Amino acid sequence: xxxxxxxxxxxxxxxxxxxxxxxxxxxxxxxxxxxxxxxxxxxxxxxxxxxxxxxxxxxxxxxxxxxxxxxxxxxxxxxxxxxxxxxxxxxxxxxxxxxxxxxxxxxxxxxxxxxxxxxxxxxxxxxxxxxxxxxxxxxxxxxxxxxxxxxxxxxxxxxxxxxxxxxxxxxxxxxxxxxxxxxxxxxxxxxxxxxxxxxxxxxxxxxxxxxxxxxxxxxxxxxxxxxxxxxxxxxxxxxxxxxxxxxxxxxxxxxxxxxxxxxxxxxxxxxxxxxxxxxxxxxxxxxxxxxxxxxxxxxxxxxxxxxxxxxxxxxxxxxxxxxxxxxxxxxxxxxxxxxxxxxxxxxxxxxxxxxxxxxxxxxxxxxxxxxxxxxxxxxx
Numbered sequence: 001x002x003x004x005x006x007x008x009x010x011x012x013x014x015x016x017x018x019x020x021x022x023x024x025x026x027x028x029x030x031x032x033x034x035x036x037x038x039x040x041x042x043x044x045x046x047x048x049x050x051x052x053x054x055x056x057x058x059x060x061x062x063x064x065x066x067x068x069x070x071x072x073x074x075x076x077x078x079x080x081x082x083x084x085x086x087x088x089x090x091x092x093x094x095x096x097x098x099x100x101x102x103x104x105x106x107x108x109x110x111x112x113x114x115x116x117x118x119x120x121x122x123x124x125x126x127x128x129x130x131x132x133x134x135x136x137x138x139x140x141x142x143x144x145x146x147x148x149x150x151x152x153x154x155x156x157x158x159x160x161x162x163x164x165x166x167x168x169x170x171x172x173x174x175x176x177x178x179x180x181x182x183x184x185x186x187x188x189x190x191x192x193x194x195x196x197x198x199x200x201x202x203x204x205x206x207x208x209x210x211x212x213x214x215x216x217x218x219x220x221x222x223x224x225x226x227x228x229x230x231x232x233x234x235x236x237x238x239x240x241x242x243x244x245x246x247x248x249x250x251x252x253x254x255x256x257x258x259x260x261x262x263x264x265x266x267x268x269x270x271x272x273x274x275x276x277x278x279x280x281x282x283x284x285x286x287x288x289x290x291x292x293x294x295x296x297x298x299x300x301x302x303x304x305x306x307x308x309x310x311x312x313x314x315x316x317x318x319x320x321x322x323x324x325x326x327x328x329x330x331x332x333x334x335x336x337x338x339x340x341x342x343x344x345x346x347x348x349x350x351x352x353x354x355x356x357x358x359x360x361x362x363x364x365x366x367x368x369x370x371x372x373x374x375x376x377x378x379x380x
Contacts (some may be wrong), residue, residue, distance in 0.1 A: 041296050045289040046309050050316050052282035053128060056273040060124040067253050067263050068120045071244035071276060072113065076238040078280025093263060094231035101226060102174040102240060108222050109240035112217040113248075118208035125201030127174075128317025129329060132310055133172045134205045136165040139343060149217060157346035166341030169334050173202065175328030218327035234284070268374060311337045 059071060086092040095101070123131050140162045146152030154162075180194035225235065249255075265273055313332045317323045 004105070006294035010145060016069035023047060041289055041292040045293045046312060048282050048285035048289050049309055050313055052279055053123070053132075053313060054316055054320055055279040055282065056120065057123055057128055057317070058275045059272055059279070060120060061285065061321060065124065065263050065359060066259070067249065068117055068124070068273050069245050069249035069253055069315060071279075072116050073242060073249060074276045075116075075280035075283065076241045076245060078277050079238040079283055082243070082281060082284055083231060092231050094229065094235045097235075097239070102236060104226060105222065105236045107238055108215065108219050109237050110244065111192055111211060112237050113241050114211040115208065115215045115291055118204050118211055122201055122204040122208050122247075125204060127325055129314040129333055130172045130176055130201075131205070132314045132317070133168050133332055134202075134209070134312075135212075136336055136339060137169060137211045138212045138216075140165060142216050145213055145217045151222070153350075155346055155350055156182060157349060158343060161339045161343035161346055164335055168339055171335060172332035173198075173330055175324070175326055175332055176329060179324040179326060310340045 056071075059065065060068075061154070083092060087094060122134075126134070143152065143154055143158065143162070147154060176198050177195065180191055180198065183190075183194070219233070222228075226232075227235070311333070314336070318325055323329070
């Protein structure tokens with residue numbers, strides 16, 4: 001009796017069906033998870049780059065902000081702390097600090113400091129659309145640097161895109177100068193002050209393009225010697241930058257109470273501090289989302305995203321910071337946007353001529369993208 005009750009307890013009743021038992025129909029493939037949907041990494045990459053530029057501009061747009069070394073130091077500290085927390089939690093991994101490796105990498109960190117400092121100065125004096133357009137000139141310097149030192153080549157299509165980049169920069173500068181003259185007149189002191197500000201921004205932008213190209217080319221050569229992965233590079237770059245930026249701020253920046261109140265007015269103080277922290281975190285977001293974009297799409301899509309991202313980045317300056325909207329400024333943005341697309345297509349075409357295959361589902365990653373992929377460990 002007990003055995004019969006036990007069998008009854010485990011019995012499964014199957015409903016009767018005149019047509020017999022039919023197996024369940026096969027289901028379609030499960031929906032793709034968020035991490036493998038290409039739309040999310042593309043939007044994340046664009047959002048991260050816009051976030052960093054807008055937050056930096058917000059901090060630097062204050063009246064006579066002059067603590068640029070301090071701003072760069074805060075960003076480096078935030079970055080080091082954030083990746084250290086990620087490593088302690090097992091999400092990422094990078095090498096432990098080594099004095100020998102730090103000594104070898106220190107010149108690259110100095111170039112990084114020069115790059116981010118001149119970038120902050122240029123962004124302080126120029127609008128985001130003009131800054132974005134002039135930043136394209138760095139591509140030309142890097143391309144010819146690779147020709148000189150790494151045996152690279154420049155195709156005719158790439159050369160055409162370089163011409164468009166130069167043209168967009170000239171039109172953008174003319175738009176700025178015309179807006180200053182239209183607003184204040186030809187002979188007023190305000191016009192002279194506005195033109196002086198623009199000239200300072202152009203000079204800082206030139207130095208930034210030169211330092212950015214030197215940093216990229218120097219880092220490429222040094223990575224081959226040290227075999228650093230992306231998080232190794234991020235860790236050493238920011239850690240070695242902190243003491244240099246700290247002493248530079250103490251020596252060259254005014255830390256009087258009057259100047260501190262000028263840079264951090266009471267009504268904006270908390271917002272400025274939050275923006276500083278966000279700008280430091282956004283540098284990590286850009287590094288991660290760029291590698292995420294390559295992993296889930298292709299090198300072709302990633303290059304096009306980099307070109308197309310110039311447009312929303314420039315438009316963000318028009319929306320958030322009331323940059324002058326004129327025929328020449330819009331034309332400059334359009335030419336710069338088109339030049340980025342032409343350059344991306346030139347790189348894709350050059351890659352096809354080498355491999356004979358269009359990268360689709362299994363692209364060949366760059367060294368930095370592959371190292372970013374290897375830099376992520378599985379949480380234990």
